Amino acid sequence: MTEPTGQHGHSQDDCSDYLERIVFFLxxxxxxxxxxxxxxxxxxxxxxxxxxxxxxxxxxxxxxxxKESAPDGLRERVRIQIREVQVRISEG
Known part of the structure; x- marks a missing residue:
């Protein structure tokens, strides 16, 4: 059984190989x-x-x-949550 071909005769295996390499190409x-x-x-x-x-x-x-920075209020809430988790871990 032959591989189905895509546009211009490329096989699906051929295309899947290139699609994997596109990430590295980018x-x-x-x-x-x-x-x-x-x-x-x-x-x-x-x-x-x-x-x-x-x-x-x-x-x-x-x-x-x-590249965008988080708003100050959000940053502070995240810091508080991290401290609370660290305290729970150290007390646990």
Whole structure:
């Protein structure tokens, strides 16, 4: 039995391999040869490109959210909760 093929003849196994590597591609953790290979695949495979775009967008939203500071009131409530848990643990 042959593997079903996606757009431009890519097999599902082929695409799943690239989808795993997209995370490393987004984080610039691939060498030049692997980056080129992933980029060529993304240029040829619409479904993988859509998943790449989605992952990139999520990563950007998370990165932007991590730069924001919590309001002072929230920070103080968290500090109080941490102290209370530490006291319970030390008394326990």
């Amino acid at each position: 984080d610039n953790e691939l060498d030049e040869a692997d980056c080129s290979e992933v980029q060529v695949h993304l240029d040829e495979c619409g479904p993988c490109l859509e998943k790449y775009d989605l992952q990139r967008t999520v990563k950007q939203v998370v990165a932007r959210s991590c």
